[in-house]
Amino acid sequence: MIRIHILEGKAFVWNCADVRRIREEHRIVGTLVGALARKPRQNVRLGLPLQLLPEEARLLVEKGLGTLFKNAASPPLEDDTGxxxxxxxxxxxxxxxxxxxxxxxxxxxxxxxxxxxxxxxxxxxxxxxxxxxxxxxxxxxxxxxxxxxxxxxxxxxxMMVQLATERKHPGQEEVVNWHVPSPDWPYTGQQDHEIRYSVFTSLWEQGYYVTSGSKFGGDFLVYPGDPMRFHAHYVAICISKDEPFSLSDIISASRLGTNVKKTVLLCSVDQDGTAVFTSLQWSGIQ
Missing domain, CATH: 1.10.287 (Helix Hairpins)
Structure with a gap:
């Protein structure tokens, strides 16, 4: 069982074997956010922990592959005598x-x-x-x-000092109930999260690798294979089915996809929970 640690609403995986298993077996990429012990003053190459999107963490939990944990409240500090x-x-x-x-x-x-x-x-x-x-x-x-x-x-x-990437004695931990909204997991019941999760799950079940798409102005980037070997084919933008989407927004999204050489997917969720996709490509004046 993959241990996913929750801190202030963010999901982290600290175990190196779990990080490798998540990517190779379950097509979950995440983002490395930790500093390397030998090169702590750079941000080009990062290390553990692996931060997961809320949709990635929820998918692992729903599939029975992981569990959400949080550290219990620490007791007040005492002097050495106590x-x-x-x-x-x-x-x-x-x-x-x-x-x-x-x-x-x-x-x-x-x-x-x-x-x-x-x-x-x-x-x-x-x-x-x-x-x-x-x-x-x-x-x-x-x-x-x-x-x-x-x-x-x-x-x-x-002298060189070994820096541990995982606590030897985790101490007291509590399982986070993701079905109920809380300060640790505030996403349950939020409309934006439910739409994003339905879209993420649908694309993942079709065999795609799905990562955050914030750097290209979307919700997700969709890859045909591992992002280490392939470029993203799609930029997914999640919107509510009842939310108005102006013509200028459609033109902006399609031109954005053309500039980064990707197809834009407008993603929404039907009444029965089925994800619906509309692709946009800017053709210009012929």
Whole structure:
């Protein structure tokens, strides 16, 4: 069962195996929104967690593939004297692990320095001989050469620390009931969400990959295959069947699709809940 974590109405998947399974087996793409541990100051390539659209999360839950969870309210912080002994024990174990990691990295840094010095031994010897000769010519007494292998400086601030992408002990969690609107899941019963979900489900069941279409001015982008290998064929715009759609809006939507080389789909839901699609393509004046 895929664990979907809910935070302020947003759905996240933290487990790497679940993220891969969602994409490969269930054609759910989502959006990676987390910073990479090695490159935290960039936003070109992102990592876990995977944020799901409300429609993606609901589809997984309705198909029996996932469950919505939220963290229970945390108890108020206390001083060290009032903490659970098991918590203090875990903190001590973590500090011990950090200390062992530091000395192991120091050992590896020392060995790496020895290898580099061995490679540059001839050049170092030539440089020392040149400096010794210059001092003798100036009449200064030669100084004792320093032991380069012993001068390894490895501050604790430079050590590598493993950043966990999933909590080892999740703690208390509560299952979110998506059938009832709440601050955690406010979408139930909203007309816009119900229309979007019906359209999303219909396209997904036809074998398409469906992602957010906000960057192209629509609700969804529809791909014939994995977005890593294919360009989107359609821009889906969801509207209510009873909502007026002016001619200027139709022209704007069709010209937008032409500019991005995609077909615009006007999507609505019939009285019986069936999704209805109308395609638009700008032909211009012939």
């Amino acid at each position: 903490q659970d002994p098991s918590t203090l024990k875990e903190v001590a174990a973590y500090q011990k692990e950090l200390e062992e990691s530091y000395w192991e990295q120091l050992k590896l840094a020392t060995e790496q320095r020895k290898i580099i010095l061995h490679t540059l031994a001839e050049r170092i010897a030539q440089g020392r001989a040149k400096k010794r000769q210059q001092k003798e010519e100036m009449g200064a007494s030669p100084s004792k050469p320093a032991d380069l292998e012993s001068n390894v400086v490895f501050p604790r601030e430079s």
